Amino acid sequence: MVKAAHNIASGRLSASWARVARCLLLCTWFSTGTVGPASAHPHVWVTIKSELVYAPDGSITAIRHAWAFDDMFSVYATQGIEHKTNGVFTREELASLADTNVTSLKEYDYFNYARIDGKRRKDVFGDPTDYWLDYKDSVLTLHFTLPLKAPVRAQSLEVDVYDPEFFIDFAFADDESPVTMTNAPLQCALTTVRPNDVPAAAMSQRLNKSFQPPSEAFAGMGSRFANKILVKCP
Amino acid sequence: MLVVASLVVIAGGLVCVLSDAAVAQGAFGVGRPTRAPQPADGVLGWLLAQQASYYRSFAGMIRAAKADGMAVYGLLGLSFTYGILHAAGPGHGKAVISSYLIANGETWRRGVVLSFASAFLQALAAVVMVGIAAAMLGATAATMGSAVRAIEIASYLMIIAVGARLCWAKGRGLLAELQRLKSAPAHQHGHDPAHATATLHADACCANRHHDHHHASHAHQHGPGEACDHSHGPEPQDLAGPGGWKRGIAAILAVGLRPCSGAILVLVFALAQGLFWVGVASTFVMGIGTAVTVAAIATLAVGAGSVARKLATSRNGVGVLALLGIEVAASILIVAFGLLLLTGYMANERLFGG
Numbered sequence: 001m002v003k004a005a006h007n008i009a010s011g012r013l014s015a016s017w018a019r020v021a022r023c024l025l026l027c028t029w030f031s032t033g034t035v036g037p038a039s040a041h042p043h044v045w046v047t048i049k050s051e052l053v054y055a056p057d058g059s060i061t062a063i064r065h066a067w068a069f070d071d072m073f074s075v076y077a078t079q080g081i082e083h084k085t086n087g088v089f090t091r092e093e094l095a096s097l098a099d100t101n102v103t104s105l106k107e108y109d110y111f112n113y114a115r116i117d118g119k120r121r122k123d124v125f126g127d128p129t130d131y132w133l134d135y136k137d138s139v140l141t142l143h144f145t146l147p148l149k150a151p152v153r154a155q156s157l158e159v160d161v162y163d164p165e166f167f168i169d170f171a172f173a174d175d176e177s178p179v180t181m182t183n184a185p186l187q188c189a190l191t192t193v194r195p196n197d198v199p200a201a202a203m204s205q206r207l208n209k210s211f212q213p214p215s216e217a218f219a220g221m222g223s224r225f226a227n228k229i230l231v232k233c234p
Numbered sequence: 235m236l237v238v239a240s241l242v243v244i245a246g247g248l249v250c251v252l253s254d255a256a257v258a259q260g261a262f263g264v265g266r267p268t269r270a271p272q273p274a275d276g277v278l279g280w281l282l283a284q285q286a287s288y289y290r291s292f293a294g295m296i297r298a299a300k301a302d303g304m305a306v307y308g309l310l311g312l313s314f315t316y317g318i319l320h321a322a323g324p325g326h327g328k329a330v331i332s333s334y335l336i337a338n339g340e341t342w343r344r345g346v347v348l349s350f351a352s353a354f355l356q357a358l359a360a361v362v363m364v365g366i367a368a369a370m371l372g373a374t375a376a377t378m379g380s381a382v383r384a385i386e387i388a389s390y391l392m393i394i395a396v397g398a399r400l401c402w403a404k405g406r407g408l409l410a411e412l413q414r415l416k417s418a419p420a421h422q423h424g425h426d427p428a429h430a431t432a433t434l435h436a437d438a439c440c441a442n443r444h445h446d447h448h449h450a451s452h453a454h455q456h457g458p459g460e461a462c463d464h465s466h467g468p469e470p471q472d473l474a475g476p477g478g479w480k481r482g483i484a485a486i487l488a489v490g491l492r493p494c495s496g497a498i499l500v501l502v503f504a505l506a507q508g509l510f511w512v513g514v515a516s517t518f519v520m521g522i523g524t525a526v527t528v529a530a531i532a533t534l535a536v537g538a539g540s541v542a543r544k545l546a547t548s549r550n551g552v553g554v555l556a557l558l559g560i561e562v563a564a565s566i567l568i569v570a571f572g573l574l575l576l577t578g579y580m581a582n583e584r585l586f587g588g
Contacts, residue, residue, distance in 0.1 A: 040280040041289065043495055044585055072293040073585070075506045076499050080374035100376055167584040169286070 043170035045070035050179045059151035060183040067142045072142035094133035101142055102131050115158040162226040172227050179229050193228040282318055288316045296504050299512050313516040317523020327489045328528045330393055332535035335565035336487045337400045345532035352523040355490030357521030360497035361514050368502055385492050390576040392488035396528055397568030403564050408558040495585055
């Protein structure tokens with residue numbers, strides 16, 4: 001009798017716990033769906049073309065980026081900007097927009113994240129030196145040179161271009177060489193890795209841990225939407 | 235046991251909000267997270283990928299509508315689907331509305347109406363914004379961006395206000411119920427002089443009217459009258475009581491005032507193509523899709539709420555306490571959402587750089 005009563009009581013109890021758990025689940029879903037990183041979908045798409053600029057001594061001094069926006073954002077961004085000819089925006093007419101772009105990009109580290117010899121480094125880049133916008137075939141493109149505060153000579157340099165929050169979808173241009181090097185030492189090798197690509201070399205290192213720890217350049221670089229620029233110099 | 239359970243709900247809700255916030259905070263200048271956040275996987279990841287691809291095809295479809303009127307139907311169909319998916323993914327709207335419904339013990343009908351009203355307002359806000367700022371005044375994207383930010387701050391403040399008001403009303407009810415449970419025997423002796431402070435009177439007014447009729451006769455003395463309007467007694471049947479539309483309107487405004495960037499982009503793009511009305515139609519259809527999802531989620535939330543209410547009815551006393559606990563937790567969540575949004579810890583939407 002006592003046992004039966006106990007069973008009933010515990011049955012009720014677990015039922016109420018189940019309800020509470022359901023409520024908790026609901027709360028969790030609300031908040032994670034709302035707050036979690038990368039829980040938004042991008043509204044802006046950027047196609048990247050980049051040029052790595054080297055000094056005669058073989059150190060890298062700057063990256064020249066050309067970021068082309070998708071057509072919806074190109075139209076949006078140029079909305080209300082005065083221009084003389086219909087459908088044509090000159091560099092001068094877009095100058096103040098370029099200013100705004102570059103100024104507000106500072107807060108996001110220009111979406112450029114560097115690793116030098118495997119170490120993640122902040123404050124590698126200075127403020128853009130020359131920048132402008134052009135508008136061709138309804139496509140707005142932001143050109144800017146991102147100088148390195150101090151020229152860098154490294155065996156391994158990695159620059160990731162992406163928005164960690166994924167409000168902006170960055171992607172290398174669909175060319176054969178979306179990234180080029182200018183005046184780089186001959187023995188330096190350039191690799192680009194698109195989001196979702198995992199290079200075979202990195203994969204085999206990961207699978208075969210006894211061989212050696214995964215290369216620092218890939219370990220923890222995690223973001224699958226990162227566009228990686230890798231330069232190896234012996 | 236139920237008290238503990240409701241505390242778990244409160245703590246759990248806060249922990250999940252705050253821990254996620256800690257991860258997200260980096261992007262706003264407080265220092266980036268040391269590990270790169272992973273993109274969403276599973277259902278959420280799929281949802282986001284779908285939305286992104288739908289969203290990308292808007293531009294092409296609006297262009298096509300220029301040449302071929304039939305393309306508009308395709309665009310509207312896409313807008314509806316996009317709206318449904320969009321609301322299922324991120325967005326504070328559903329969270330605030332659901333928390334609000336749970337905290338207020340609302341009916342599912344009111345939930346559906348709230349969802350549709352706030353989605354409609356949100357679409358209207360985008361149309362009015364672009365219609366006036368861009369189409370009539372020729373404002374730039376930067377100007378519209380600052381206007382959206384101003385609206386955003388106002389709407390986040392309203393969310394905090396709505397949550398705080400609920401929290402105040404429900405929290406008082408909870409405290410009063412605790413008080414009642416503690417001093418239950420005292421009530422048999424009528425008016426306890428030890429309780430004769432203004433606060434306790436006010437609490438008792440809202441929480442104890444069924445237990446202490448003596449207090450009811452002094453209703454006019456019991457602090458601000460509105461506290462009573464919003465915090466009826468802990469008796470379950472009172473919690474779902476007929477609410478005026480006034481308090482619902484505050485929630486609708488708080489959630490729907492801020493136009494979403496996606497709609498603004500579509501509208502500006504359509505405007506540039508000389509097809510503003512296509513953008514307007516797309517925006518409203520998107521709103522209907524959003525409302526469908528939010529209403530479904532709200533109904534779910536209301537269902538969970540009424541289960542809790544039944545539970546509370548079956549065990550008077552502690553059950554009521556647990557119910558009040560859940561409602562207080564839900565209202566705290568609303569305040570938390572508002573604060574996180576306001577301080578930028580919880581990112582909502584962002585266009586390039588700005």
